[in-house]
Amino acid sequence: RRRLLLRGLTESLPEILPLLYTLLERHFGAAIAEAGRQQLDIAKQHAAAVTASLNAVNAYAEWAPLPDLAKYGIIHGCGFLLSSPDFRLHACEFFKLVSARKRPADASPEFDSAMSNIFQIMMNVSRDFLYKSSKSGGAVDDSEFEFAELICESMVSLGSNNLQCISSDPNVLSVYLQQMLGYFQHFKLALHFQSLGFWLGLMRDLLSKTKSVAQGSGDGSINSSGSSGQADNEKRKILSLINDDLCSDILDISFKRLLRKEKILPETAFLLGPLELWSDDFEGKGEFSQYRSRVVCYTIPPSKNKRGKTRILLHCDCIFTKL
Structure with a gap:
């Protein structure tokens, strides 16, 4: 029965999806128009229709x-609604769901194109936020940070599940990595914490792949799998950007993040500026010792790297005692 239901729903998509897009477009435009004419009650009705369509x-x-x-x-429609303060959180939910969908091994060009488009939408929003927060700092209100945390969550999912969709374009890939670094460096702990999972997964994956390739080269073995070889090439492209x-x-x-707010001296706090450190006031982030163990970094000696570049693995296996 479930298969029959899913088949029926899939067959109806050519009718349902265009209808939903039309509803989003029509009612959003009407809500803006009525609000401009100060017809607030009518505008609210159209806004409710937009929200229902997004749901x-x-x-x-x-x-x-x-x-x-x-x-x-x-x-495209949900990406456009990210620019609207009234609807952007609902639109974020859409991107959260699609970003978490893992790229299949036999992904079609259409899948990669659609996912690449999602990357571009998320990166455009991230670019605007990171620029604004770097220039204005405290002038960014809490609603903006809440929105940015949702965008960062989708960016992490995209990079963790679908980075291959943009790996063929080094310029796009480089911009994406720089933006994820921007989230990791952000003075807001919530954004830093959100992006940490991406860097943990990426560094560990790249390091394990580097070791496996080196071992394969050392024993003279040849990988005959085309898909595996393609994955190795994609990893090398990413690795070349980790400079x-x-x-x-x-x-x-x-x-800097290894410090705890309650344990630092006043002069140290002054030097750190607006950087939010871990505090007992933060909720939903687990124990500080667990967080700190995820942030600990170590480097691979350059002698083990043919390019002579330092590689970092964000290590999450060791558990430290609390400060």
Whole structure:
């Protein structure tokens, strides 16, 4: 029965998705127009219709084929609504769901194109926020930081599950890594904490891949799997962008984050500026000892790296006692 239901829903997507896009477009435009004419009650009705349409879209976001979501304008429509303070949180939910969908081994060009489009949308929003917060700092209000945390969550999911979709474009990949570094360096602990999972996974994955390639080369073995060889090439492209400057920036902020707010001296706090350190006031982040163990970094000696570059693995296996 479930298969029959899913088949029926899938077959109806060419009718349902265009309808949802039309509802989003029509009612959003009407809400803006009525608000401009000071017809606030009517504007609220149209806004409620937009929210209801977004909720319906999100019900399809987890399972509807990604190329269909792109083909019928859903990705574009939700991306546009990210610019609206009234609807951006609901639109973020859509991107949270689609970003978490892991790229299949036999992904079609249409899938990669749609996911690459999602990368671009998230990166555009991230660029604007990171620039604004770096210039204005305290002028960014709590709602902006809440929004940024949701965007960062989607960025982490994209990089953890679908980085191959942009690995063929070194410029896009480089910008993405720089933005994730921006989140990791951000003075807001919530954004730093959110991005930590991405860097942990990426560094560990790259390090294990580097070791396996080196071992394969050492024993003269040849990998006959085309898909595995392609994955190795993609990892090499990513590895080439993890340069000394990026590693140095990660180390710098990691050492600062090893400090705890309740334990530092006033003069140290002054030197750190607006950087939010771990505090007992933060909720939902687990124990400080667990957090600190994830931030600890160590380097691979350059002699083990043919390029002579320092590589960092954000280590999460060791558990430290509390300060």
